[in-house]
Amino acid sequence: MKKKLYNNKYEKKLKIGGGSFGSVYLVEDISTHNQYAMKKFYLDNISNGGASKQFSLLTKLKHKNIIEVIESFTNNENQYLITSYYKTNLLNIIKEKKLSERIIKGIMKQLLTSVNYLHSQNYIHRDIKPDNILISSNGILKLTDFDLCTEIPKNKNEPLSRNVITLYYKPPEIFYGDLYYGKGVDIWSIGCVFCELILGYPIFKGKCELETLGKIIEIVGAPTEKNWPGVSQLQNYLPYPEKNGILEQVFNDKISSQGLDLILKLLCLDPSQRISCEDALNLEYFSDACDENELVQELNLE
Numbered sequence: 001m002k003k004k005l006y007n008n009k010y011e012k013k014l015k016i017g018g019g020s021f022g023s024v025y026l027v028e029d030i031s032t033h034n035q036y037a038m039k040k041f042y043l044d045n046i047s048n049g050g051a052s053k054q055f056s057l058l059t060k061l062k063h064k065n066i067i068e069v070i071e072s073f074t075n076n077e078n079q080y081l082i083t084s085y086y087k088t089n090l091l092n093i094i095k096e097k098k099l100s101e102r103i104i105k106g107i108m109k110q111l112l113t114s115v116n117y118l119h120s121q122n123y124i125h126r127d128i129k130p131d132n133i134l135i136s137s138n139g140i141l142k143l144t145d146f147d148l149c150t151e152i153p154k155n156k157n158e159p160l161s162r163n164v165i166t167l168y169y170k171p172p173e174i175f176y177g178d179l180y181y182g183k184g185v186d187i188w189s190i191g192c193v194f195c196e197l198i199l200g201y202p203i204f205k206g207k208c209e210l211e212t213l214g215k216i217i218e219i220v221g222a223p224t225e226k227n228w229p230g231v232s233q234l235q236n237y238l239p240y241p242e243k244n245g246i247l248e249q250v251f252n253d254k255i256s257s258q259g260l261d262l263i264l265k266l267l268c269l270d271p272s273q274r275i276s277c278e279d280a281l282n283l284e285y286f287s288d289a290c291d292e293n294e295l296v297q298e299l300n301l302e
C-alpha cells in the first residue's frame with residue numbers, strides 16, 4: 001500500500017507531541033530524506049490563527065534561538081506547519097540529570113537572548129515552559145510553540161486574554177485578572193524555568209489556580225499595596241496579610257548568592273519592577289556562562 005504523503009513529500013515517522021491545538025509528528029521528506037517536525041492544527045480550532053498565521057509570524061521572527069519554519073499548507077481536514085526538527089527539549093533534560101549552575105547559566109543566557117529578541121520586536125510569547133524550549137544537537141536553544149504569542153497592543157487600554165500561560169508558569173497578575181499585562185508575564189515564566197532547572201521540579205506546582213497562587217504566596221510572599229502598588233485594584237485580588245516568602249530556604253545551598261539574586265529579580269511580584277531580559281543579560285552573573293559546545297558535551301546532545 002502506498003504511504004500517505006503530506007504536501008506530496010512528507011511521510012509521518014513518529015508522533016512526538018500532542019496538545020490542545022493539535023499533534024506534532026517527526027516527518028521525513030521522501031526525496032531528500034531530511035527530517036522535520038510537522039505540527040497539525042485542527043481546522044475547527046484555529047482561534048490562534050492556525051498554521052498559516054504562525055508561519056508568517058515565524059518568518060518575521062528570525063533568530064538563532066527561535067524555531068526555524070520551513071512551510072505551511074492545508075489539506076481538506078487540517079492545517080500543517082513544518083519546522084526544523086530538534087533533538088530534545090528542556091523538560092527531558094531536567095528529568096534526565098541534575099545540572100550544574102554553570103550549565104544552567106548557559107541555558108538561561110540563551111533563553112533570555114531568545115525572549116529579549118521577541119520582546120524587542122514587541123511580541124510576548126505567553127507560554128514559556130520547559131517543553132516549549134527545544135535544544136538542537138549543536139547546543140542551541142530554540143523557543144517554540146507560538147500558539148499563544150501576540151503582539152503587544154499599541155493602545156495601552158486594549159485588554160488581552162486572561163486564558164494564557166500554563167498553570168505552573170503563570171504570574172500573579174494573571175491570577176488576579178489583570179488584562180493589561182505586558183512583557184513581565186514572560187519574565188515570570190522564565191523565572192519559573194530557572195527555578196525548575198535548579199530544583200528539578202516546577203517550583204509553583206499547584207492542582208488549580210488557587211493552589212498555585214498559594215504556593216507563590218508561600219514561597220515568594222504575599223502581594224500587598226506595599227510591595228506592589230495598585231495590586232488591590234485588580235479585579236480578582238484577594239487581600240492577604242503581609243507575609244515574607246521562604247525563597248531563600250527553598251534554595252538553601254543549591255545556588256550561588258548571585259543566582260538567588262537573579263531569581264528574586266525575575267520572580268518580583270510587581271510586574272512593573274520585574275527585571276527585563278536585556279538587564280538580566282547584562283548582569284555579571286552571566287559572564288562565565290557555558291557556551292554551546294559545553295552544552296553539547298554536558299547534555300550528551302550529539
Ligand SMILES: Nc1ncnc2c1ncn2[C@@H]1O[C@H](COP(=O)(O)OP(=O)(O)O)[C@@H](O)[C@H]1O
Nearest residue numbers: 016017018019024037083084085086089131145
Ligand atoms: N521542531 C520540533 N522538533 C522536535 N520536537 C518538537 C518540535 N516541535 C515540537 N516538538 C515536540 O512536540 C511538543 C509539542 O509541540 P508544541 O509546538 O509545543 O505543541 P503543543 O501546542 O501541543 O504544546 C514539544 O513539547 C516538543 O517536545
Ligand SMILES: [Mg+2]
Nearest residue numbers: 019131132145
Ligand atoms: Mg507546547
